[in-house]
Amino acid sequence: MALVNDVKREINAKIVYVGPRGAGKSTALRYIYGKLKAEYRSELKSTPLGEHQLLFFDFTYPQSVRSGGYAVRFHLYTIHGESDSPLPWKMLLKGADGMVFMADSDPQRLEENIASSAQLCEALAHYGKKPGDIPVSFQGNKRDLPHPLPLARLVSETFPELEASAIGVTADKGEGVLEGLQRVVRAVLHNLGQGELPEEVGGEERPQDEGTVAGQPMVVDQDFDAAGLRVAPAGEPVMLNSGVLSVPLRLLDSGGNCMAEFKLGITITN
Ligand SMILES: Nc1nc2c(ncn2[C@@H]2O[C@H](COP(=O)(O)OP(=O)(O)OP(=O)(O)O)[C@@H](O)[C@H]2O)c(=O)[nH]1
Ligand SMILES: [Mg+2]
Known part of the structure; x- marks a missing residue:
């Protein structure tokens, strides 16, 4: 559920990088961050989320992607470090407009991928949703390993119901990371009723009429379910x-x- 800021004439879309521990979520976020020109992005921030760390920043495209006259600002989030508890993911996924599932291509880590997928489904079910209801970009990371699991197997074991194809990623080198992001961004824009997307993250043109805003955690928004707290x-x-x-x-x-x-x-x- 994208948040509309009428004062800034911006639509804020939330994209969450999910996946098992050590799959490469932070590496991917940091790579994207490093590819963006400073004027188009906020600071990369890390803040406590319960006992965990939230890593996040936001950016807009240089050509200022617009939906109904409003600029679209994308807020990218992941949970960093220990995150075995489903609760922080549940909180983070509240109001998400899109997700990137970072799977680990290491055959030894297939079980962790499956467990993470189950945790994600449970978190979404809490909001009456399933993965297909929110755009998911599936990325099989660490394709540089000597014997990575075939992508098709990685998807079929982790997300049997997923229709979209997986993208092979080597986040350490940045390979496939931007492509994976563009895929979910396109789907989010489509849901916002607008399909135009500049080809590149970064670029030369400056947005016409926007200042940059520092990233604010959008995790606990007004209709956060506080039952049981x-x-x-x-x-x-x-x-x-x-x-x-x-x-x-x-x-x-x-x-x-x-x-x-x-x-x-x-x-x-x-
Ligand atoms: N071989 C290989 N290693 C990678 C790749 N991407 C990330 N790594 C390594 O995998 C480890 C975990 O990466 P992170 O980005 O911290 O993973 P994460 O998903 O953020 O992990 P948590 O924050 O613990 O959930 C690090 O040592 C990375 O250097 C890759 O493409 N190939
Ligand atoms: Mg991390």
Whole structure:
């Protein structure tokens, strides 16, 4: 569900890189980031998401892809590092307009690919969706390995119901990464009712009337499902010199896992 910003005349589309740990999601994101000119992209940021790290940035195309007169800004996200729990993926996939599934072509890691696909399906089911309802670009990474799994097998074992063909990627060298991104971007634009897409990421022309915006996590948006969440103390309250009482708290999911730590500042008025 792309978010429309009428003030900036932008449509914000969310693309999530999913897949098993170590498949190459961060490598792909960093490669894309490195290919974009600074004026077209925000900073690459890493921020805590519960016990995990969210890696993200946003960009627009130089020729300023437009849908109904609005520029389209693409926000790319992945979870970095330990992410065995399905919860962060569930949060991240909320409102996603497209996904890139990074599979690991290492035959030894087929089970992890399958488990990740199952986790993804479960996360989408939480929102009443299945993979085909949101465009998926399937990328088989690490094609440079000595004996990578054949792409067709990788897809049929991991996503038997997927209709689109897979793209072979060597994210370390950037091979296939941009092609895989373009594929999902095209599908997202199609869903937004607009198909034109510049051929290249990067380029010489400057957008006409846009400033760049720093990436903001769009993970917890207004209609985030907060059912089952609890807030618990995370330490002793401290009275600050400013007269504000700082209360450390933890946000817990229904299973008691910590999703975030924060401090509540209370100004005592009487
Ligand atoms: N041989 C090979 N290794 C790769 C390739 N792409 C990434 N790697 C390596 O695979 C390892 C994991 O890559 P990451 O990009 O960190 O993978 P990730 O999916 O972000 O992993 P998590 O953040 O742990 O989920 C790193 O050591 C990369 O250098 C590739 O195309 N070929
Ligand atoms: Mg990573």
